[in-house]
Amino acid sequence: MKKLLFAISVFMLFNYNCSFADVISGKIDHDELNIKNKIIDSKTKQGLSNAKITIPELHYTTYSDKNGAFQLNADISNKTVLFVEKEGYKVFSLTVDNSVLKSPLKLGIEQSSPFDFQISDGVIHLGDNMYSDNSANSNEFQYSANGSYFSKKFKRPASNGQDVVLRIGTIIGLDTKKAKMAGQNRIAKVYSSPMEVLVNGHKISTIELNGDNIEILIPSSVLKNENELIIQTGRNLFQKEYVDYDDCELANIRIEVREKSFYARH
Secondary structure, three states: OOOEEEOOOOOOOOOOOOOOOOOOOOEEEEOOOOOOEEEEEOOOOOEOOOOEEEEHHHOEEEEOOOOOEEOOOOOOOOOEEEEEEOOOEOOEEEEEOOOHHHOOEEEEEOEOOOOOEEEEEEEEEEEOOOOOOOOOOHHHOOOOOOEOEEEEEEEOOOOOOOEEEEEEEEEEOOOEHHHHHOOOOOOOOOOEOOEEEEEOOEEEEEEOOOEEEEEEEEOHHHOOOEEEEEEEOOEEOOOOOOOOEOOEEEEEEEEEEEOHHHHHOO
C-alpha cells in the first residue's frame, strides 16, 4: 500500500485522530486568554496583518488587522470551509462550524516556498450530482459536479533532494466504508470505493476519510520533468445497473516540498 501521510491540524472536520502530534502547517490553538481570532506566521508566531479570510459558501470576506486579529461576524450554522490567503504565504483552508468557533482560533500559516505549486485554490466537485441527503456533508456542497475525476499537469519541483508531496486542504463528501464507520455520513447500508490519487498513471494513494490538510508523499520514482496529477472519486459498490460516482468536494490542492527528515520521523 502506498504511503499516505496526514498533516492534520488540532481541529479535524470529523472527530478523527491525528496520525502525529506535531503539525507543520495550519496549526490551530484554542487560546482562552485571547478574545479575538488571530492569523500568525506558523514559524515566528507573529501576527500577520491584512490576511484575507473568506467563507465562499456564505459570500463572506474579512481581513486581519495590524496585529493579525480578526472577527467572524457570519452565521455559521453548518460546517463550511474557511480560507486564509496572504501574499507570500500558502493558501490555508479549514472546515469550521459554530462549535469550533466557541473559543477564539489562532491560525498559523506557512510562508510559500519557491518550489511550491498551487494546483487549485478553489473548490472542485467530483461525481455525478446523484447523492443522498445522508451523504457526508452533502448539504455543504457548493457546486455541481464537473466529472468523476480532476486532472492537472505540473512541472517537477526543483526540490534539491527534498520530498515532494500533494496537499489537499479539505475533503468533504466521501462515503467510503471507513467514512461510514467513523460516523461521517448517515447512509444506512451502502458505501463507495476510496478516492484514488495517481501521478503519471501510477496510483500513489487512496483516500477514505474526509478531513483537513491531507498530505500524500509522491514517490520520486514516479516523477518526471512534466507530470500529470489525477484525482478520481470512488464508485457506489452496491449499484450494479449503472456507474454511480461518489460525490465529493476538494479545496486548496497544492504540490509542496518537505524536508526528508520530516517523513523519516513518521
